[in-house]
Amino acid sequence: MSSNKRISSSEFAWFAGVGIVLALAAYKWDGSKSLDADFLALLPQTQHAPLVTAAANRLASATQDRMVWLLGSESAPIAAEHATHLSQMLRDSGLFGPIHGEVATAAVSPYAKLFPYRFQLVRSDTLNALQTAPQSIIDSALANALGPFAVYQTQQLASDPLGLFPHYLAGLAPQGIDLFDGRTPMIHHGGFHYALLVTTAANGAFDLNRAEELLALMGRVRSWAAAQGVVLLATGIPLFAASNAERAQFELSTVGSGSMLGVILLFVITFRSLRPFLLATVAISTGLLVAVTVSIWLFERVHLLTFVFGATLIGVSDDYALHYLCDAFRGPNWSARDATRRVLPGLALGLMTTLAAYASLGIAPFPALRQISVFCGAGLLGAWLTVLLLLPSHTVALRSTPTLMRAGLWYTRRFPIVTDRWVFFGAAMACSSLAALFYWAEPSDDVRLLQSKTPQLTQESAEIASLISTQRDSQYLIVEGDGVESTLAAENALRTVLDRLVQERKLHAYSAISSAYPSRDEQAEHYRLLKTKLYDTGLIRTFFDTLHTRQNVSAEHLAEFDKANDRVVSLDDWLGLVGEPWSQLWLGCTDGRCASLVTLNGYSNLDSNDIAVLSTLRGVTVVDRVGEISAMMAKYRVIAGQLLAGAYIFAALMLCLRYGVRRGIRVLVVPIGAALITVATLVASGFALNLFTVCALLLVVGMAFDDAIFFALHGRTSGPTALAVLLSATTTLISFGLLSLSSTPVLRDFGITLALGVASAYLLAPIAAAVSSNEASHDPASTA
Amino acid sequence: MTRWVLAVLVASCTALASADSDDLLRRTGNLLDKHAITTGQFIQTATVAALNAPLISGGVFYFDRDQGVSWHVDRPISARFIFRPTATDTRVASAPTMPMAWIGQMLNAVLAGDFTQLIRQFSIDGSVSTEHWALSLTPKSAAFGRAIAKIEIEGAAAVSRIKVFEANGDDVSIAFSVIEYPDSLPADVEREFEQAH
Numbered sequence: 001m002s003s004n005k006r007i008s009s010s011e012f013a014w015f016a017g018v019g020i021v022l023a024l025a026a027y028k029w030d031g032s033k034s035l036d037a038d039f040l041a042l043l044p045q046t047q048h049a050p051l052v053t054a055a056a057n058r059l060a061s062a063t064q065d066r067m068v069w070l071l072g073s074e075s076a077p078i079a080a081e082h083a084t085h086l087s088q089m090l091r092d093s094g095l096f097g098p099i100h101g102e103v104a105t106a107a108v109s110p111y112a113k114l115f116p117y118r119f120q121l122v123r124s125d126t127l128n129a130l131q132t133a134p135q136s137i138i139d140s141a142l143a144n145a146l147g148p149f150a151v152y153q154t155q156q157l158a159s160d161p162l163g164l165f166p167h168y169l170a171g172l173a174p175q176g177i178d179l180f181d182g183r184t185p186m187i188h189h190g191g192f193h194y195a196l197l198v199t200t201a202a203n204g205a206f207d208l209n210r211a212e213e214l215l216a217l218m219g220r221v222r223s224w225a226a227a228q229g230v231v232l233l234a235t236g237i238p239l240f241a242a243s244n245a246e247r248a249q250f251e252l253s254t255v256g257s258g259s260m261l262g263v264i265l266l267f268v269i270t271f272r273s274l275r276p277f278l279l280a281t282v283a284i285s286t287g288l289l290v291a292v293t294v295s296i297w298l299f300e301r302v303h304l305l306t307f308v309f310g311a312t313l314i315g316v317s318d319d320y321a322l323h324y325l326c327d328a329f330r331g332p333n334w335s336a337r338d339a340t341r342r343v344l345p346g347l348a349l350g351l352m353t354t355l356a357a358y359a360s361l362g363i364a365p366f367p368a369l370r371q372i373s374v375f376c377g378a379g380l381l382g383a384w385l386t387v388l389l390l391l392p393s394h395t396v397a398l399r400s401t402p403t404l405m406r407a408g409l410w411y412t413r414r415f416p417i418v419t420d421r422w423v424f425f426g427a428a429m430a431c432s433s434l435a436a437l438f439y440w441a442e443p444s445d446d447v448r449l450l451q452s453k454t455p456q457l458t459q460e461s462a463e464i465a466s467l468i469s470t471q472r473d474s475q476y477l478i479v480e481g482d483g484v485e486s487t488l489a490a491e492n493a494l495r496t497v498l499d500r501l502v503q504e505r506k507l508h509a510y511s512a513i514s515s516a517y518p519s520r521d522e523q524a525e526h527y528r529l530l531k532t533k534l535y536d537t538g539l540i541r542t543f544f545d546t547l548h549t550r551q552n553v554s555a556e557h558l559a560e561f562d563k564a565n566d567r568v569v570s571l572d573d574w575l576g577l578v579g580e581p582w583s584q585l586w587l588g589c590t591d592g593r594c595a596s597l598v599t600l601n602g603y604s605n606l607d608s609n610d611i612a613v614l615s616t617l618r619g620v621t622v623v624d625r626v627g628e629i630s631a632m633m634a635k636y637r638v639i640a641g642q643l644l645a646g647a648y649i650f651a652a653l654m655l656c657l658r659y660g661v662r663r664g665i666r667v668l669v670v671p672i673g674a675a676l677i678t679v680a681t682l683v684a685s686g687f688a689l690n691l692f693t694v695c696a697l698l699l700v701v702g703m704a705f706d707d708a709i710f711f712a713l714h715g716r717t718s719g720p721t722a723l724a725v726l727l728s729a730t731t732t733l734i735s736f737g738l739l740s741l742s743s744t745p746v747l748r749d750f751g752i753t754l755a756l757g758v759a760s761a762y763l764l765a766p767i768a769a770a771v772s773s774n775e776a777s778h779d780p781a782s783t784a
Numbered sequence: 785m786t787r788w789v790l791a792v793l794v795a796s797c798t799a800l801a802s803a804d805s806d807d808l809l810r811r812t813g814n815l816l817d818k819h820a821i822t823t824g825q826f827i828q829t830a831t832v833a834a835l836n837a838p839l840i841s842g843g844v845f846y847f848d849r850d851q852g853v854s855w856h857v858d859r860p861i862s863a864r865f866i867f868r869p870t871a872t873d874t875r876v877a878s879a880p881t882m883p884m885a886w887i888g889q890m891l892n893a894v895l896a897g898d899f900t901q902l903i904r905q906f907s908i909d910g911s912v913s914t915e916h917w918a919l920s921l922t923p924k925s926a927a928f929g930r931a932i933a934k935i936e937i938e939g940a941a942a943v944s945r946i947k948v949f950e951a952n953g954d955d956v957s958i959a960f961s962v963i964e965y966p967d968s969l970p971a972d973v974e975r976e977f978e979q980a981h
Contacts, residue, residue: 143863146841148887157834553834
């Protein structure tokens with residue numbers, strides 16, 4: 001019975017603590033602003049020069065809130081017409097800012113201001129022709145003038161008779177995209193015509209609060225497109241974030257309510273009373289509250305994945321309450337004071353091993369792992385403290401022998417008695433098999449493990465990338481130099497290598513400022529080339545004469561050409577006029593050092609030789625975040641593996657010192673055996689080992705030690721221990737089993753590994769009980 | 785009340801007008817022969833203020849409903865152009881790409897005898913008799929209107945003339961003759977279409 005009606009000092013401490021935590025949580029919680037759903041937020045920060053960081057930010061901010069929409073039809077006019085309607089639907093939703101096609105913005109007005117520099121801004125193929133066959137330029141201009149409806153050529157005879165300016169402009173527009181009806185950007189592929197729309201978020205940043213709205217809009221747009229018989233493709237980080245948020249919410253409630261249901265069911269069957277269940281619920285809720293509070297205080301934003309994983313706390317943190325409550329089955333003589341004395345050593349050891357296991361998740365600099373580590377650690381501590389502070393005054397002795405206790409005892413009693421020699425042998429065998437498995441199994445260190453699987457979105461995104469050649473790889477190049485001119489010169493040197501790679505069909509395409517903007521020297525050189533090859537040689541004269549151009553018109557042109565002699569358009573002016581996407585490629589200058597960005601399409605086709613050639617070029621840095629992160633995952637997978645080995649060695653030493661070698665190895669064989677069964681099952685069913693499965697194994701060690709320690713301390717015939725271990729294993733198994741259904745590979749791998757580990761740990765745990773356990777049964781004193 | 789009546793009147797007039805232009809195009813289409821392949825000769829005369837004399841060029845064209853138009857200028861110089869039926873830019877076989885989408889669309893639409901595609905960009909007016917038809921196209925958008933004032937197209941069983949009046953007063957006229965409907969294209973023209981893909 002609870003000792004009296006007055007609040008004990010430990011209860012008071014608990015209430016005060018919960019009050020403080022609640023206040024802290026209320027102070028810090030800031031709705032969805034405290035949440036992250038973006039896959040990128042899960043990736044580790046890699047140490048980089050400020051320039052690389054600036055480049056990464058530039059690229060990220062260019063894509064963060066952008067969505068690309070394609071409407072495909074076999075008829076270009078139909079695609080264009082539907083694009084107009086789609087753009088109206090998108091505008092009406094209020095979710096987006098200005099909606100435009102990428103080319104539409106680039107193809108109109110600002111270019112008029114570049115017209116005065118038409119003799120300086122010359123496209124590269126024109127330059128080649130000037131040097132090798134200037135006559136061909138005259139010939140094609142004549143062809144255009146004599147072609148059907150030669151409007152431009154004849155209208156611009158005085159200012160741009162050769163049509164070089166529109167040719168230069170055509171080179172600025174993204175390749176493969178053209179304007180239909182002069183206004184709808186369109187891509188043509190395999191008999192299909194895709195109208196292109198680009199949207200940005202309404203207030204400059206996508207608001208996770210509006211994820212549902214965005215998904216509802218997507219639903220409407222998709223069914224509209226289906227009804228109209230047009231193909232709709234959409235991609236963009238907001239879309240992925242929204243769908244991740246939706247799935248995370250769904251998974252959170254699945255894991256959470258599933259675990260809770262399991263806990264309720266088991267408690268009702270076992271205790272046949274509301275009180276234990278309420279007490280356990282208080283412990284679990286306190287744990288969750290502490291977990292959330294500590295997380296939002298420690299991290300600026302908590303990722304939704306953390307919460308999904310955190311929902312497993314329900315199944316894990318009820319263990320402490322269970323061990324305490326099950327102890328109450330010892331009968332009428334049960335007292336809270338004895339119970340605490342009896343259960344505390346096991347609870348303390350259990351908490352320490354589990355906390356150590358969760359803490360070890362934080363070694364790898366992956367935000368996801370660190371958040372999970374902190375969330376679960378804090379949650380367990382909160383639940384544990386609640387059990388110790390609150391439960392003693394509210395727990396009452398229980399008389400019955402629940403069915404599940406009989407079931408638990410049935411299993412532990414039937415468990416074969418294994419002699420020390422076999423335990424040693426088994427431990428040695430398990431250790432070496434485990435090491436062998438780790439050595440031989442093919443690991444996988446793929447960043448995509450962190451990415452939620454949304455097959456339709458992923459596939460659409462890939463389709464769009466293949467349709468739009470300006471889609472960028474996540475790998476890119478940074479070019480540096482002392483000043484604008486030397487940066488452009490370094491880019492030119494780089495471009496000769498890139499052009500070769502494009503020619504060898506390794507690289508699909510690349511974007512570099514220097515391919516469209518000539519440096520000051522080059523501008524002068526372009527003018528000089530035009531002058532010496534076309535004007536001084538009299539070729540332009542023959543052009544005018546062939547067309548019978550009026551004397552005053554050709555004279556006007558020659559005067560215009562002379563007047564343009566020393567015009568120079570500065571990089572800043574040029575960038576201001578052409579705007580995006582070109583302006584995104586210039587990182588600017590600080591203290592005389594300038595830098596630009598070269599984006600690539602097709603990096604994955606390059607071999608290590610090509611990459612080595614690129615990175616040895618002067619001023620060029622290859623930035624490969626995907627590669628870096630994969631390398632980091634591999635590195636920390638090995639470190640986590642070593643940590644796992646270290647954990648075993650440390651635990652072995654501690655256990656042998658505390659309980660002697662014989663009993664120590666008995667306890668140790670449980671986590672080692674559980675790890676072996678888990679890894680063997682994973683490898684046999686085709687799962688590759690990765691950083692996250694190895695981290696999950698660390699947790700398996702912690703949880704298996706828990707089970708083993710309770711058997712070691714209380715023997716295998718102790719009813720309350722058998723019951724508590726069975727119940728805690730079951731609830732934990734439910735939680736992780738549900739987690740293994742997650743659509744995010746990392747959570748799924750965690751769930752599967754832990755479910756396997758917890759199940760095998762339970763099955764092996766009775767080994768930990770001392771062989772002479774008969775004498776230990778029902779004799780709590782012997783465990784002290 | 786008056787305003788309301790006016791609104792109804794205007795609305796019905798617009799409906800009538802569009803029904804008219806639809807009818808016009810349908811009847812024009814009925815007059816035209818429809819074949820998979822059409823070939824013929826052309827003479828283009830450009831009257832340009834900047835030039836002392838009209839600029840005259842001539843040659844042959846090949847039209848394939850699926851593949852588009854291959855335009856061979858033979859005199860005064862030789863040049864070749866390809867205009868795909870639905871592509872929005874021109875692929876010019878021997879000259880740099882020029883952003884002249886409407887030219888390709890116009891040629892394809894006119895040679896296919898399918899003027900419905902043009903309604904999007906032009907207001908269409910004209911007359912159809914039992915054998916002969918004439919259409920007058922005015923650009924709908926202001927931007928387009930700054931370059932092109934009006935386009936006149938006329939013909940009978942086949943198109944016989946297209947005349948483009950530019951906004952600056954210049955004009956370009958194309959006269960078609962020797963229209964034939966062969967079963968297949970010459971091999972070199974087939975190759976041109978293939979290469980333009």
